[in-house]
Amino acid sequence: MRQELQTSLFTDEELEVVAVSPQVTNVASVPHRSPFRYPGGKTWLVPTARKWFAQSDADSQLIEPFAGGGIIALTAVAEHYFDHVTMVELDDDMAAAWKTILSDDCQWLVKQISSFNVSADSINLAIAHADDGLKERGFATLVRNRTNHGGILAKGSGMIKTGENGRGLSSRWYPSTLVKRIADIHRMRDRITFIRGDAFEIMEQHLYDENCFFFIDPPYTIAGRRLYNHFEVDHCRIFELASQMSGHFLLTYDDTLEVREWAEAYGLPYMTIPMQTTHLVTKNELLISDSFDWYGCNATKTKPRLELCMG
Numbered sequence: 001m002r003q004e005l006q007t008s009l010f011t012d013e014e015l016e017v018v019a020v021s022p023q024v025t026n027v028a029s030v031p032h033r034s035p036f037r038y039p040g041g042k043t044w045l046v047p048t049a050r051k052w053f054a055q056s057d058a059d060s061q062l063i064e065p066f067a068g069g070g071i072i073a074l075t076a077v078a079e080h081y082f083d084h085v086t087m088v089e090l091d092d093d094m095a096a097a098w099k100t101i102l103s104d105d106c107q108w109l110v111k112q113i114s115s116f117n118v119s120a121d122s123i124n125l126a127i128a129h130a131d132d133g134l135k136e137r138g139f140a141t142l143v144r145n146r147t148n149h150g151g152i153l154a155k156g157s158g159m160i161k162t163g164e165n166g167r168g169l170s171s172r173w174y175p176s177t178l179v180k181r182i183a184d185i186h187r188m189r190d191r192i193t194f195i196r197g198d199a200f201e202i203m204e205q206h207l208y209d210e211n212c213f214f215f216i217d218p219p220y221t222i223a224g225r226r227l228y229n230h231f232e233v234d235h236c237r238i239f240e241l242a243s244q245m246s247g248h249f250l251l252t253y254d255d256t257l258e259v260r261e262w263a264e265a266y267g268l269p270y271m272t273i274p275m276q277t278t279h280l281v282t283k284n285e286l287l288i289s290d291s292f293d294w295y296g297c298n299a300t301k302t303k304p305r306l307e308l309c310m311g
Contacts, residue, residue: 123147
């Protein structure tokens with residue numbers, strides 16, 4: 001199977017085509033380190049991310065500006081590819097959950113999870129107490145994430161109905177598993193910095209840091225509106241910043257003509273990679289990086305066409 005780079009706007013002389021054979025990742029074979037069922041999560045990308053991590057050295061740090069469920073950053077620190085990772089998330093609910101996991105309130109959270117009996121009433125009660133404090137909000141976020149359809153936290157999302165194997169609301173609530181994952185993360189807290197903040201500000205702060213690796217997984221252009229509260233993102237600005245980064249970066253996106261045009265506008269090489277949805281449908285997503293040497297490809301940047309991002 002052939003894998004093509006930049007196919008839509010350039011002549012054959014301006015493109016590089018590389019032969020690779022990416023396989024669809026069986027996510028059951030990948031360690032699930034995040035306690036969240038995050039929509040758009042990147043567990044399936046972990047084997048590829050490990051190849052990208054391998055460029056790092058003792059001075060490198062990883063920054064995930066759109067952290068979400070954080071599986072890539074968690075894998076990077078748990079498997080010692082990086083001594084330190086920084087996770088950034090704008091959503092207040094997710095921020096409350098991550099701050100609680102990484103703080104002294106983690107033990108309280110673990111007890112709440114262990115004793116929680118799943119029902120519509122108990123879920124609504126947890127949500128009703130979300131404004132009591134940061135840890136209560138963090139717990140309510142975790143409850144909603146594990147009991148909402150698809151793990152979606154956006155406004156208007158609803159609870160699971162039938163659920164896995166007909167188990168309804170409890171079908172995705174595994175207390176012992178959640179406690180273990182949270183405890184594992186808490187033990188690594190000295191190597192994890194969490195920032196409730198704006199992804200663009202963090203990227204700009206470290207734009208010229210050669211030791212920074214940026215894993216950038218923003219809300220996707222098509223599905224973002226349905227999945228996230230903060231779905232409005234200046235995507236073209238992401239590509240502009242990526243083109244200026246002194247360190248390494250890896251962006252993930254849905255495979256659309258618009259995204260390909262942004263990559264081509266800033267001369268950024270990209271490739272497609274197969275993934276399998278929760279409904280077992282295989283589709284392609286895009287990886288955009290400063291180079292694909294780490295993947296076994298010698299990708300050449302195309303000529304920038306910045307007018308594609310103007311207006």
